[in-house]
Amino acid sequence: MRAWLPDFTVHVARDVDDVLAHLADGDWLPLAGGTDVMVVLAAGQLPAAKYVSIWGVPGLRGIDVRDDEVAIGSLTTYTDVSQHPVLAREFPMLGVAARLSGAAAIQNRGTIGGNVANASPAADTPPALFAYGAEIELVGPGGRRRVPYADFHTGYKTTRRRPDELISSVLLPRPRPSTARRRVQVYRKVGTRKAQAIAKVGLAVAMDLEGDVVIDCGLGLSSVAAVPLVGSRTASALRGRSLADAIDDAVRALASEIHPIDDVRSTAEYRRRVAENLWRDVLEATLAGRAPIDAL
Numbered sequence: 001m002r003a004w005l006p007d008f009t010v011h012v013a014r015d016v017d018d019v020l021a022h023l024a025d026g027d028w029l030p031l032a033g034g035t036d037v038m039v040v041l042a043a044g045q046l047p048a049a050k051y052v053s054i055w056g057v058p059g060l061r062g063i064d065v066r067d068d069e070v071a072i073g074s075l076t077t078y079t080d081v082s083q084h085p086v087l088a089r090e091f092p093m094l095g096v097a098a099r100l101s102g103a104a105a106i107q108n109r110g111t112i113g114g115n116v117a118n119a120s121p122a123a124d125t126p127p128a129l130f131a132y133g134a135e136i137e138l139v140g141p142g143g144r145r146r147v148p149y150a151d152f153h154t155g156y157k158t159t160r161r162r163p164d165e166l167i168s169s170v171l172l173p174r175p176r177p178s179t180a181r182r183r184v185q186v187y188r189k190v191g192t193r194k195a196q197a198i199a200k201v202g203l204a205v206a207m208d209l210e211g212d213v214v215i216d217c218g219l220g221l222s223s224v225a226a227v228p229l230v231g232s233r234t235a236s237a238l239r240g241r242s243l244a245d246a247i248d249d250a251v252r253a254l255a256s257e258i259h260p261i262d263d264v265r266s267t268a269e270y271r272r273r274v275a276e277n278l279w280r281d282v283l284e285a286t287l288a289g290r291a292p293i294d295a296l
């Protein structure tokens with residue numbers, strides 16, 4: 001273990017304009033809870049750098065429930081997410097992903113914006129955000145813009161965020177209440193341990209059914225590709241079809257959509273088998289009206 005950090009500079013920003021003025025300079029990087037940044041700094045994997053701390057910046061932390069969407073400020077912590085009553089009721093999978101991220105210290109400090117910006121393919125909230133059809137709001141010199149989260153990750157640890165932009169919030173479209181539909185929401189994470197584990201495979205599903213016909217399906221996966229993966233082709237294999245008829249096609253679609261690799265945490269073969277099995281189990285459990293296996 002290293003007992004020192006390389007030199008780094010932190011400017012504590014007053015407000016969003018102050019953050020943007022520093023990012024425009026080109027040398028500065030945002031620092032939120034620091035739970036990713038400090039690990040790579042301490043491991044000597046980052047050169048000396050200049051950070052603009054956004055931790056106290058007004059307007060970036062908090063959850064705003066609007067008529068048609070819920071806006072989660074980028075600085076909102078895992079603890080904030082998992083304790084919010086509207087998120088718990090309408091987007092319970094996000095709370096599960098938050099509670100499975102690190103342990104209490106990380107959950108009190110790690111932020112949803114940091115998780116998305118850090119862009120690890122193993123991160124826990126991205127699969128849930130994909131399944132819910134989230135958008136990312138960015139603020140930069142030209143003002144604010146929104147990007148569908150499904151288009152946000154462009155390659156290993158690269159995103160559509162420009163260096164002079166800050167993620168300001170994550171937006172979740174609220175589900176329309178319907179008595180005819182059944183909504184199934186499942187997040188499953190397979191790791192080495194039951195806590196403090198980085199996912200070997202993560203799978204998030206939000207599915208609406210009428211009878212056994214799949215009306216809509218959102219799917220996200222972690223640790224099975226170079227990016228947090230949207231299972232769009234897999235979800236398409238289900239939409240509009242009777243679940244009983246579509247399960248085999250949906251499992252084949254997932255098998256063709258994932259591209260797992262061997263690394264320190266697992267093998268490609270293990271990840272492939274587990275992802276396919278988790279997905280089949282979620283679908284078969286939904287059809288049978290039972291709870292899917294609890295992986296963690």
Ligand SMILES: Cc1cc2nc3c(=O)[nH]c(=O)nc-3n(C[C@H](O)[C@H](O)[C@H](O)COP(=O)(O)OP(=O)(O)OC[C@H]3O[C@@H](n4cnc5c(N)ncnc54)[C@H](O)[C@@H]3O)c2cc1C
Binds near residue numbers: 032038123125161165
């Ligand atoms: C012990 C431990 C356990 C962990 N377990 C998990 C886990 O189980 N699951 C999981 O997914 N992650 C885990 N993590 C990783 C980390 O906690 C999360 O990714 C966390 O959400 C990062 O948020 P942060 O605010 O600390 O980001 P920071 O470390 O401050 O920043 C991370 C990156 O995002 C950028 N950034 C931060 N905020 C913004 C913003 N608003 N706009 C633009 N860029 C921004 C920073 O410049 C940096 O590049 C763990 C980390 C540790 C140390």
